[in-house]
Amino acid sequence: MNITVDVSTYRAKLGKNDSDFELLRSSLPQIINNELIDFFGQKVEMYNLCHDKFTIDSLDEQKLLIYINTAAKCAGNDVKFDTPIHINGKEYPFTNFMSQSFTEGKIAIMSDEGIIIAEFVPAYNELYVLFDPFANDAQEGIAIFTYIMREFQVKVLKPKTFENSWLHTQNKSALTARFSDVLKKKKEENLHQDIKNVERYENDIQNYKQTIKNTIDALNQTRRRIVAEQNNTSDVLEKIIKDFDLIAAHKKVKDLQIKNNEITIYTKPLYIYADNGKRYYGGSYRIVLKPEEADIRFFGDNQRHSCWTDHDPHPHVNGSSGRACLGNTETTIAELSSQMQIYALALIGIDFLEAANTKDPAGENVRNWDEVDVEGNIIQYGNGSESYEEDEEDERTEYCDCCDDYFREGETHPVYGRVATETDDEGNESYYADDEHWVCETCRAEYYHIDEHVHEYIHN
Incomplete structure (x- = not known):
């Protein structure tokens, strides 16, 4: 047996000084473990109350409380004797004791003279030592404490073993009733837990049903998509090829290149038609499409100072990034990209390049491009431009090693x-x-x- 023993100070430390207390704190737990052989609890707590006439009820069969220097509730005045007490034939210099309590069913532990030196109150499961055995000498206190523990074992703990023994008990029905009560309580606890588990399992099943239904629905939807994709893949590829043919055949397109997911359209020289009734020479453009990203960018060979940089290819296009201010057209481009409408995207790109809104802060910069008459001749030059006509392509003999487009000398x-x-x-x-x-x-x-x-x- 190994009982957990807590030697607490509460009101004061046991013994006369710290040295005594350290000795007692290591000695008393060993005595308790050695002497209380029939104690089936789990813990013993010990307190020194310094004659305080009150206590706290334990009411816990697994814990024994030992109070030094106090009495049970309702104790009377202190009792004083003329001569020292004797314990096991040995005299000890103690004459002052707490008076015994009037608690019903108490079990007394007495000196050789019949003086009650300790009492156990079963109702509280507490042992009261009615004086301070460690007040004078720690070693003599250890001897007295050992005697009290042995008497407690004989008078309290040992009878309990007979009381709980089927062979020695005088009341088997009570013993059976206690066993039945414990068994019934355990069964009730198990039943309560099972009821809770049933409720939890039912909820789990309901959740699993919903999860299975959702999974089946998702599976069926995926299967339908697979069938649809398998049926449409060839049609989509055929349509894309037709779109490429249409773009390449367009009268304003010079070439079409496809690299991975990037489509590049090279235009012939385009005019920019402004809403002021005039048209301007925009030059040749490179339109880069990435349908999977709904991205479209524009690059040109006739760059001018405009809203963003000094080398914008179009009034509404940033020359550094190629990104355009598309406005509401962004939504249309996103929808056409998701549907892989390549030809429609190309047409939108060309239409965008052929228009300028002069009421827009960016579009009003179209005046920096060369104005062109109905016959295609430059009639007004934009800022920093040089005069040339639409049919001067044969004079552009320099080629870009990157985009393969041709330019005038010096460009x-x-x-x-x-x-x-x-x-x-x-x-x-x-x-x-x-x-x-x-x-x-x-x-x-x-x-x-x-x-x-x-x-x-x-x-x-």
Whole structure:
């Protein structure tokens, strides 16, 4: 047996000083474990109350409370004797005791003279030592405490073993009733738990049913999509091919290129028709479509100063990114992209490039492009422009190595593929630009950057 023993101070420490208390705190638990051989509880708590005539009820069969220097409830005045007490034939210098309680059913532990030195109250499951056995000497207190524990074992704990023994009990019906009560209580607890479990299982089943239904619905929907996709895949591919043919055959398209999920449309020179009744020369454009991302961008060879940069290809297009201010057309582009309507997207792109809203802050910059008459001749030049006619394509002999479009002389620029290094005889390292080629201003802005070492445009 190993009982958990808590030697608490409560009102005061046991013993005369800290040294005594440390000795008692280590000795008393061992005595309790050795002497209370029939104690079937789990814990013993011990308190020194310094003659306080009150206590707290334990009412816990698994815990024994031992109070030193106090009495049970309703105790009277202290009792004083003329001569010291004797315990097991040995004299101890104690003459003052707490008076015994009037609690019904108490069990007394007495000295050799019949003086009650401790009493156990079953109603509270508490043992009261009616004086302080450790007040004078810790060792003599240990001897007295050991005697009280042995008497407690004989008078209280041992009879309980007979009371609970089927062979020795005088009241088997009571013993059976106690066993039945425990069994009944346990069964009631199990029954209550089972009822709760049934309710939980029913709720789980209902949730599982709903989950299964949702899963079946999702499965059927997925199967229907698979069948529809399998039936439509060939039709979609045929339609896309037709769209490509239509775009390539369009009178305003010069070429069409497809690379992975990116579609690039190269236009012939286009006019920008403004809402002021005038038209302007926009130049040739490159329309880049990414239907899966609902993305459309515009790049051109006739860049002018406009709303965003000094090299915008169109009044409504940012020359640095190629992104356009599309307004409500954004929604239409998103819908057509989701439906893979490639030809319709191309037409929207061309129509967008052929229009300018002069009431818009960006669109009013269309005046920076060259105005064209009905015969295609430049009649008014935009800011920083040079005079040329629509039919001057044969004069544009310079080609961009990036987009393969052609430009007038001086409209392409040198760029480099990489930055290389070389080391001289003294071990000094220097940088130089390598792999020179020529690209248009739009491609240079999009795919190249100024390197800080060589101060040239290097490929990103």
